Amino acid sequence: MFFRRFAIFIYAVLILIPLIMVMLTSMKTREETFQNPLGLPEAGINFDNFISIFYEQTMAGYFVNSATVTLFSVTLTLFFASMIAYGITRLNNWKGNSLFGLFSLGMMVPPQVNMVPLYSLVLNLGLTNSLLGLILVNIASTLPVAVFILTGFMKTLPKELFEASTVDGADNWKMYAKVTLPLSLPSLSATAIFLFVMHWNDLLYPLLFITDNAYKTLPLALLDFQGQYSTNYPMLFTGVLIASAPMVIMYIFLQRYFVAGMTSGAVK
């Protein structure tokens, strides 16, 4: 019993200390970090670094880029994947199964393996330094997981449901949009959260395709700060806080869905 409490305490401290340190350091000056890395900020609670990072960087631009790429990638992945999942579920034969197998292939190949040919493809299509390029690549890379989760869910829906609606004269589109989608909401929302976290935090694709500051997303901009600010940790951590804020706020309010979403993504 004592061991258990002690172990939990240690783990909690291990998670919390680095996070508290990020918040404290973001309120310090660079000199302060060198003199007193562990202590409280001399100026108390302040947002000086936040103000200067918005002066020095086009933070708002990065933020808008990240939001645009994430929103379009999540919505379109969900839309296309749910259509495919519906198709596989309805076909329910060898054709459906082979299509399912074809998409599952995408889960076995990590994106890092594809980076070289993908880069030349995107370059040839003239889609480097473009948010559209990022969105298209994002959709293709997360489509397999989304198809996998959504098909798994739709296959548990009762078959009679589809049959009854067909008798009522509903065509495929109506049955997809009016019957299947509303019933799949729990699994759609879990998948959405999983995709949100993945796309918002993605570094690899922006790193490969974006060199122009006007199109950089937050993770890539953050990586650049490392070059500009080097050991200016207060500025780096201010950037970390800004980049993480949307996810953290969502996590606080939608915690239950996050846990469900992030683990349904893992169960692949």
Next chain:
Amino acid sequence: MKISKTIYLFFIPGLILYSIFFLYPTFSAVFYSFTNWDGISANFNFVGFENYTKAVTGDSVFVKSVGNNLEFMLFVVIFQTIIALIFAIFLVKNTKVNYMLRALFFFPTILSSVSVAFIWTFVYDPSLGILNQILSLIGLDFLALNWLGNGDIAIYALAFTQVWFHAGQMLIIFVAGLHAIPFDLYEAAKIEGATKWQTFKKITWPLLAPSATIVIAYTTIQSFQAFDLVFAMTGGGPNNTTEILSTYIYEVAFRGYDFGYASAISVIFMCVIALITYLQFKVLRSNRVSY
């Protein structure tokens, strides 16, 4: 029952994007791996298996990065799985406190890998870092090392960061697995006077095998994908001691402009992952039981 042919239209948008941006590049990696393409010029020659023989026989950095990658993977898979399992058992009951603790341990998962990389670069900083500050505070100065600058330990420092980052996610999968075990099995074991260890060995562990399969397979893939962390924390250094396959591919392609060779490494990388995943499923499947 007859389904309208319009059903095939549902596959079209996804299939087009998937073919262009996933299937085509994946197969063209195999194609380029037999060429000496530099990624820029329009001309290139076929060089047969030259890239592959170079990787296996003539490139010590490649061999090193395979080794590093396996070392990193083993460390993460072993420690992350054990930690996640132990704490899942500790926090299995659905009490208010346990909910909060699970949410806390899960939290790092939602951060971006660049953020996690910055946080831990600071923790490991030889002079400013909180780790060495604490070590010298409690009189363990001799343990205060240059965590990311010392080639002998840097890869473990990175692996520890990866465990910090993702153990909470695996913990949640184990908790779900534990909740799926029928409670009466434990009651029966209690009545028959089984010890805690016997109960774990005979009931919990075998029935947890499906979750363990998922956790181990997912952790393995994740540890091969640790590109972002390594790239942002050490860039593969010092002296390639933390170079893993993905960072090396990036290095060869985008700093050395040897796209043909980088493609060959990608293909090898793909085969290694496929093999490991296959072996794991085989081993873990054979351990499955049902009551």
